[in-house]
Amino acid sequence: VGRIIVDWGSSNFRAYRFDAKGDVAETRQAQAGILTVQDKAFETVLQREIGDWITPGAEILLSGMITSRNGWLETPYVETPASLDQLAAGARTMALGSGATLSFLPGVAARKPMPDVMRGEEIQVFGTVGDASAVCILPGTHSKWVQTERGRITEFRTFLTGETYALLVASSIIGRLIPAGAGNPDEAALRAGVAQAFSGSSAGLLNDVFTCRSGALLGEFPVEQISERLSGILIGHEIRSGLALGWDTAAMWLVGDVALCKRYQVAFEAIGKAARLGPAHATVEGFRRLAGRS
């Protein structure tokens, strides 16, 4: 029996085929996130991307935004504190005409201390922490800070860091000063932005982002540094707010896109803190643990 897992988010489609020993035999990935799928033609996309993997008895596990209201089959949220067992128990299944079964995992919701939701990140968290107590940070468009206690997700917060950065660069008065093509990494500017967010002179995020403009206008730094300073300021405020939650950060993992995780490592270093990179394939690890249960 072939086991397949699909991490299907808003922007990306990633699939893994396992062999009989439980190892990943093959991986495929495509920019075929649910936002790119017209008229909910999800089965067509699935067949196009991995149709040759799907045998009649195949068992396909799916997580991510594919399980949301705008996805293929909406699953309910498991509420915090949420365990891997509860995640498995909340799955909804569907049979394909070929006989293969699809199993859609639930997302996780928090009602306290602030309402929050995730779909897809939870499996990465379970793949990273095992049965431990830890903090997982998943940087991105909607960065997530997730606290686990003995392997259960107890609390989490989503920060609109990446989306805010993209909007300010593309459409704000700050972005208007950024020269075309100024997208090169500049670790010093990134660190300067992080340091500003933590500085005693900071008057909060809304003022710090404006200084990316005013500082350049007054010649404090060249316009080529604006985008990286801005990124540092936003990441810095995310980290400052995340650390202020008061969670136990003795074990703190950065999970997800490696390049982005490394930027966050630089940001943590800039304030004298350390965060370790999580496993390279947290999603696969999470699904492996889920499968190992049954």
Next chain:
Amino acid sequence: VGRIIVDWGSSNFRAYRFDAKGDVAETRQAQAGILTVQDKAFETVLQREIGDWITPGAEILLSGMITSRNGWLETPYVETPASLDQLAAGARTMALGSGATLSFLPGVAARKPMPDVMRGEEIQVFGTVGDASAVCILPGTHSKWVQTERGRITEFRTFLTGETYALLVASSIIGRLIPAGAGNPDEAALRAGVAQAFSGSSAGLLNDVFTCRSGALLGEFPVEQISERLSGILIGHEIRSGLALGWDTAAMWLVGDVALCKRYQVAFEAIGKAARLGPAHATVEGFRRLAGRS
């Protein structure tokens, strides 16, 4: 001799004609901000809007973004601490063919504790505070908090509050949940957003704005409240950051657009603070003081 003042910003053009006694005889306003002017045809726009006021001996004072690099004539910044006298001394003049003179006022720049700039707001501040020590808050796309000591501008900070709100509503994952036409004032939702920004459970602006989505998804409040909660959260964070500057807020004025100033009053009330509305025509008062000097 006719004296005319023109407050010419990015979006709006406002002109005031004074009579011989120094009172405002006539006012005109148009959505003819400098961003709407093609090919720097500023004289054409000036003639179109107030050409009939301009006698050969007329003296026209201008402030706002019209004095910026993208305006008609760029003036240098006066640096903090900045007085009304320095503002007058930094003006740059130009003669029109008709014999009328244009006098472009400088903007104000701060280098410490953070770089900041303004063009146009300073005349409203001088018109509001007179020779006093006070805090002026000028809400808007780029809200400004300005500290004066005995009539001089000693420090100020710009917050990207209004622009961030507009971007999040128009283009973010939060805005996508806002129903069409849901733009009605909702003081309770506004207050709830402000209270959240000041709450001990707040994990900062980047998380608070995301809860406008997650809270609605989880049914904590109806989607019709999202835009006002979001506005309250952003205004709340601005106020929280502004108050954290530690300035003496015994005299605190709200200056500018009356409807927006009243929203800020509601926000201040939500946290048990009071801020008074400044004079209805702070710009005119400022120019009157400037003229009174000479």
